Amino acid sequence: MLDPLTIERMQAAAGDGPIVVALSGGGDSVALLHLLTERLGAARLRAAVVDHKLREGSDRDARAAAESAQAAGVEAHVLELSWPQSSSRAHETARALRYAALCAQARKLGARVIAVGHTRDDQAETVLLRAARGSGLRWLAGMRSYAPAPLWPEGRALRLARPLLSARRNQLRAYLTTRGASWLEDPANESEIYARVRARHVLARVEREGLDPMRFAALAERLQLLAHRIDEQAAALIAEAAEFKEAEVVLDLESWRDAETVKRRALEALITAVSGEARGPSPIQLESLSDALKQAEFSGATLGGAWLQARGARIVIRRDPGALTGRAGGAGPLPPLPLRMGEETIWDGRVALNADESGWSVVFDGKTPLLQRGEERRALAAASPHWLLRERVRHVLGMD
Template sequence: MTPADPSASRDGPLARALAPVLDGAGGPILLAVSGGPDSTALMHAAAARGPAGGLFVATVDHGLRADSAAEARAVGARAGTLGLPHAVLTWDAPRRGSRVQAEARAARYRLLALHARGIGAGLVLTAHTRDDQAETVLLRLIAGSGPGGLAGMRPERPLAEGVRLARPFLALPKADLVAYCAAHTLPFATDPSNADERFARARLRRLLPLLESEGLGAVRLARLATRAARDEAALSARAAAVLINLRRHGPEGWCLDGRRLAREPEAVVLRVLDAALDAVAESPAPKRLERLERLVLDAVLPALGEGRALRRTLRGVLVSVGPSGTVRLAPAPPRRDD
């Protein structure tokens, strides 16, 4: 009888999670690999099953640490042993203090999307785990997010035109990926910023064991994300249908039948106005749920109910309510310098 492969039990969860993503890709796939245990496991497990369309690897070097270039080269060497093409994507941009991690994250996705399009890949895979999801949900809870934010990271979402981002390991604990690396003796890098308490995620990692002892662990936080995503999808679908039925394109923007809109639940009205603001705005603007709530719940809906006129500006869009109940949205005029 042939002895069982001791790594087989570690391979199973990763292989099962990857199978539908790899099998359904229909073309080249770009793996985002930083060199940490999670992405190292992703690269190795994907290479073991690689799709017919081919696998490519990219490492984003943000240049935030002295060792980052060497770590990127090490990923390239490991990718080479697996027969996978590797590219280093460098972020060259000014750094701004407290915003550096958020800016680095945005740059990472932007660079990955550009590289994916350059190699003809319609899918980018990252190795985010259930632990990452739990941290994301906690961060958004602290920030006062609504259901859309508490839904956390989606298993799949658009990344750029013609490119999607997928997270096949989002339901797996990080321990599974670390165990996979140990079973296959895969070397990996450790990012010291993960323990740097100047950053919110690092502080949350210190608190998570305390929350776990009270019953609020990664499993429950991930379950909250799943439930919030389910509810958000239903509300967003209803809002999209309402917006199609109520909107009219005017010479300077959009018009909505406010009286019909006001008959919808507040959660739907918020999403309708949110989508309309996005469509009319001439450039993207930061979103804050509290500001949207003040506009819709404290201003627009009361004005519609009382039949009075209203003018407010949010995200560079002028929102006006007329006595007839029409809600108009148009790009706000530029501010005059005094």
């Protein structure tokens, strides 16, 4: 049931380090843990159980999941989520916090790979939901079996593996039953409050009518080939036609006026990298930019946290200063970021810094980032900056 190619890639990326297995205690993740234990050995694995703190008894279930992993010989860790007071407890927020916790634990353990138990059923549900929302090609391509971890900068240089993406949910439960293994059933998985549960029920009705709901997953597989080809071409275009200058990228305006599919994807990656934002520009924003670039009088635009400025025959893409200083009615200015001596810190998702003295913070003075300690200020160069634009482009395009 494990995909051999995904396992091969996991092992190559992990090197001599451990592999983190995201364990919820549900049937899919328990099956993943057992299958990986059989294939790779318990000593190679570290189970990470995320307690979302969203319902009474979640801590008890998390402990039970961890104990089941330990009984199988796998070292286990329970990660308790801390919810910001102002945050919504919606699915997207929970997902971001969960992956942030998994990425942090992977770094702590010296792991480069996180394995999750998504199945072919999950893939079909994902594609159905995205199709209902009118998503484009890239989103309809669904989840990849092996990809960069889906957060930035938390997921930098980490891989997310889905070795069960070709397996059906009922296959996994049959496997666990033959082993006499138990698993937990989360009541939320039957609540139609959640869109994914509604999608699951729709697919079940489709199957009862004699149709194959896994055609949605098959569609994702075909579209992934096309999306990957576009990403490869976008990466080649960037390597050939984009000039990187630390915190900005310079392009030839004329050669980018016709922003068709590949160029649009390349622009998306460049804008995301320059902005440092967690998410890139939306498809609607990219379409508007594409239309604007075709105009002879194009002078510039701001989108996705980046500022595109026409300078003669060139376009300079740099960070939108308004995103750092704050705008009326919007988010406030970027707060100072303390640096820990001897530890790498990433500022604004764009630059990795290493301070060799304590007490320093990164501040933005309206024009450029600086180091500050009390009344003393220094140039950013004092913290050995390493700009991450090229690395982020590879992350966006799945080339990590």
